[in-house]
Amino acid sequence: MGPDRMDPHRVRFSFDGAPLEASRGMTIGGALLASGIVSWRRTGADGRPRGIFCGTGACFDCLVDVGDRQAVRACLILVRDFDEVRTSMSRRAAG
Amino acid sequence: MVGAGPAGLAAALAAGDLGCEVTLIDAGHGPGGQMYHPGMLFPGRGRAHRPAEHLPPGLARIRQLRQVRHLAATSVGRAVRDQDGVVTLWVGGTEGGAETTVEVRAVVLATGAAELVWPFPGWDLPGVTTAGAAQALLKSQRVTVGRRVLVAGSGPVLLPVAASLAEAGVRVVAVLEATPAPPAGGLAAYPGQRPETGGYAAALARHGVPVRTGYAVVACQGTERVERAVIAQLNQDWRPRPGSRRPETVDAVHVSFGFSPALELPRALGCAEVQPASRPVPAVACDADLATSVPGVFAAGAVTGAGGADVAELQGYLAGTSTARYLSRLPPDAYTERTRPLRARLENARRLAADLDEVCSLRPGWLEWPDSGTIICRCEQTRWSEIGAAVEGGARDVRAVQAVTRCGLGDCRACVCGPALQYALSAAAGMVPGSARPASAGQGGRHPLRWTA
Numbered sequence: 001m002g003p004d005r006m007d008p009h010r011v012r013f014s015f016d017g018a019p020l021e022a023s024r025g026m027t028i029g030g031a032l033l034a035s036g037i038v039s040w041r042r043t044g045a046d047g048r049p050r051g052i053f054c055g056t057g058a059c060f061d062c063l064v065d066v067g068d069r070q071a072v073r074a075c076l077i078l079v080r081d082f083d084e085v086r087t088s089m090s091r092r093a094a095g
Numbered sequence: 096m097v098g099a100g101p102a103g104l105a106a107a108l109a110a111g112d113l114g115c116e117v118t119l120i121d122a123g124h125g126p127g128g129q130m131y132h133p134g135m136l137f138p139g140r141g142r143a144h145r146p147a148e149h150l151p152p153g154l155a156r157i158r159q160l161r162q163v164r165h166l167a168a169t170s171v172g173r174a175v176r177d178q179d180g181v182v183t184l185w186v187g188g189t190e191g192g193a194e195t196t197v198e199v200r201a202v203v204l205a206t207g208a209a210e211l212v213w214p215f216p217g218w219d220l221p222g223v224t225t226a227g228a229a230q231a232l233l234k235s236q237r238v239t240v241g242r243r244v245l246v247a248g249s250g251p252v253l254l255p256v257a258a259s260l261a262e263a264g265v266r267v268v269a270v271l272e273a274t275p276a277p278p279a280g281g282l283a284a285y286p287g288q289r290p291e292t293g294g295y296a297a298a299l300a301r302h303g304v305p306v307r308t309g310y311a312v313v314a315c316q317g318t319e320r321v322e323r324a325v326i327a328q329l330n331q332d333w334r335p336r337p338g339s340r341r342p343e344t345v346d347a348v349h350v351s352f353g354f355s356p357a358l359e360l361p362r363a364l365g366c367a368e369v370q371p372a373s374r375p376v377p378a379v380a381c382d383a384d385l386a387t388s389v390p391g392v393f394a395a396g397a398v399t400g401a402g403g404a405d406v407a408e409l410q411g412y413l414a415g416t417s418t419a420r421y422l423s424r425l426p427p428d429a430y431t432e433r434t435r436p437l438r439a440r441l442e443n444a445r446r447l448a449a450d451l452d453e454v455c456s457l458r459p460g461w462l463e464w465p466d467s468g469t470i471i472c473r474c475e476q477t478r479w480s481e482i483g484a485a486v487e488g489g490a491r492d493v494r495a496v497q498a499v500t501r502c503g504l505g506d507c508r509a510c511v512c513g514p515a516l517q518y519a520l521s522a523a524a525g526m527v528p529g530s531a532r533p534a535s536a537g538q539g540g541r542h543p544l545r546w547t548a
Contacts, residue, residue: 023236030236038240038320039221045476049319051221052240053473053511055228056129057122057170057189058209058357060506061219061473069191075228076122076168076189093506 006081013083015040022079029055029062029074032085040064040074044091063088096120096203096415097171097184097360100128101404102396103205104154105411106418110203111162113419118197119157119165122189126150126157126165128207129227130404154408166197174202174363180391182364201391201418204361204379205411208354208397209510211376212248213518214471214479215464217315218350226256226351239265241347245324247271247312248351249457254295254306256349261302268343270299271326273333273352274458275309312348313340313464324348333460352457355514356398364389369400375457375521376514383438385414386421393418406444413437462522467547472512474505482516483546486523493517519544 006012011022015037022031029052032040039049041063053061055075062074066083071090079085096103096110099121107117121128131150148155157163166186172194173185182202187194210225212218224240226248232238243266246257257270299306313335314325323342327335355376358368367388368377378400385393395414396407413434420430465471467480477500485499493509493516496502502516503509509516523544 026236026238030232030238033232033238033240034236043476048219048470048476049221050219050473051320052224052228052232053219054210054225055231056209056225058507059473059511063506072190078124 011079011081011083013079013081013085015085016087026079027075028064028066028072028077028079028083028085031079032064032074040085041088041090044089060093063090063093065090096205098128098205098207098396098398099123099126099165099167100130100205100207100396100407101154102207102398102407102411102414103128103203104150104157105408106203106205106393106395106415107163107411108154108157108160109412109415110418110424111160111415113416113424115162115419115422115424117160117163118199119163120169120171120184120186120197121165121167122170124168126154126167129231130407171360174360176364176389176392182391201393201421202364203411203414203418204364204366204387204392204394204398205396205407205414206357206360206398208356210252211352211355211514212350212511213352213461213464214469214512214515215313215315215461216466216469217317217321219470219473220315220317220321221319222317222321222345222347223315224347224349226252226349229347229349230256230259233259233263237263239263239347240349241321241345242266243268243345244347244349245269245271245312245326245343245345246349247273247310247324248353249273250351250353252351252353254299256351257304257306258295258298258302260349261299261304267299267302267304268345269310270304270306271310271312272306272308273311273329273461274456275329275331311335311461311464312350315348316342321345321348329460331458333458334463335460352461354397354402355510356400357510358398359508359510361387361392361394361398364392366392366394375518384417384420384434385410386417391421393421401445402448403444406441406448409437409441409444413441459518459522462519462544471515472500472502472505472509474507474511475501475503477502477512480547482519483544486520486544486546491520491524493520496520 020035039051041050050061053059057076063071064074065086065088096107096119107119111117168189171184176182184197210227261267312324313327315321316323328339356378361379367380369380379394393414395410419425465479469479481500485496490496
């Protein structure tokens with residue numbers, strides 16, 4: 001495989017501007033944890049860091065901004081090529 | 096069918112086999128729920144190493160059944176049942192987007208359960224997760240949260256989670272089971288010694304992971320993530336023994352105190368609830384045919400308070416068959432004949448679960464773990480002292496406390512903090528948590544709550 005060809009099993013994405021890679025099929029939460037990042041949200045009132053807690057979509061702690069989608073659950077949605085993932089300051093989930 | 100774990104899949108199969116048109120709605124990307132995770136490509140191994148099927152053989156048939164329409168990555172936002180018995184579900188993608196409606200004549204609620212975690216100082220730090228989250232990340236994505244971790248809480252979930260982490264190369268400092276072992280039996284009564292979990296105990300022993308009973312993580316400390324856990328020895332009621340606190344350096348803590356049925360949808364439909372004597376959390380009330388109090392609404396799996404994948408699957412087959420009878424796809428005597436073996440197996444499973452609940456019952460001493468600044472509601476940032484102030488200001492029930500503090504009014508709809516708030520309010524009122532019975536000396540007596548410590 002040449003250096004210009006992307007490994008089909010890898011996904012390239014970014015977190016707060018920093019380029020990262022993950023295995024295809026990972027959730028955004030899994031991809032961030034695999035890169036050593038445990039926190040990607042700040043609570044509205046006092047700015048406490050948050051990341052994965054329940055891992056099942058129930059607790060809404062792991063909200064993250066992805067491209068133009070704000071406050072989605074990082075534990076549920078899969079990371080895609082060129083996703084621009086950003087720390088979320090949102091107080092409410094999108095859906 | 097709402098939920099595609101073992102209960103929802105079995106219900107879909109049973110109803111589909113009897114000619115019902117089934118819509119299966121689930122938040123996951125594939126069938127299996129929290130119990131059976133879809134496999135994924137492991138780094139560098141390629142597609143050939145993707146497990147062909149992660150579902151057990153009986154449930155894997157879901158993929159062939161034409162009558163079943165599977166809406167994956169979909170959540171139910173709202174549900175209403177009208178006078179004609181039509182249930183309307185408002186469903187939307189988990190990534191947002193427009194809501195659509197699904198109209199059905201009958202619904203099986205197989206929404207499962209959220210992991211129960213009692214709050215303690217620092218439980219909202221990144222790196223502190225439910226034991227289930229650690230297990231799911233590892234099983235489905237080969238991802239671990241920390242390298243040096245504690246697995247703590249109570250109940251049969253701790254051992255398998257700790258064993259998988261240890262097998263994956265994580266340094267598990269210890270498994271801390273809050274309930275002290277009975278003095279005479281040593282570990283004999285603890286589920287780790289039961290045949291069905293003995294394999295996990297052996298795996299832990301192989302990796303040199305100690306299982307300590309009568310200990311808990313009562314606080315976590317750190318700035319951007321957990322850096323230290325405070326371990327305390329507990330008495331029979333889970334109250335920390337004075338002078339027993341000591342710090343342990345960790346980068347992750349995985350906690351579970353069992354499960355709390357996911358009741359948001361059953362509540363929206365007006366289903367009655369029951370309170371099992373041994374657990375402080377309510378479940379959906381069902382009759383022997385798994386019908387809830389609302390006609391045409393059935394329930395199966397953890398949402399009914401049942402434990403384990405096997406019970407969930409059995410209940411699913413029963414609920415699906417029951418639904419087919421309700422929809423006149425099956426005459427009553429055929430129903431009785433068809434479900435007899437299921438009922439017998441469920442009765443056995445229920446007895447086993449009751450034994451386990453007895454051993455792993457939840458104790459009120461956790462009420463001494465939070466301090467005044469501990470966040471109870473992770474969505475709304477409500478602190479322990481604010482709940483105390485509300486109670487001392489006259490708030491006696493959940494609604495009254497919520498009105499003053501917003502505890503439980505956030506995105507998760509109280510699925511995380513709800514059991515803790517209910518438990519604390521019962522204790523504050525001198526009741527056995529979750530029941531209308533006053534606490535007697537035998538249950539640890541009235542618990543003196545310290546809201547501002």
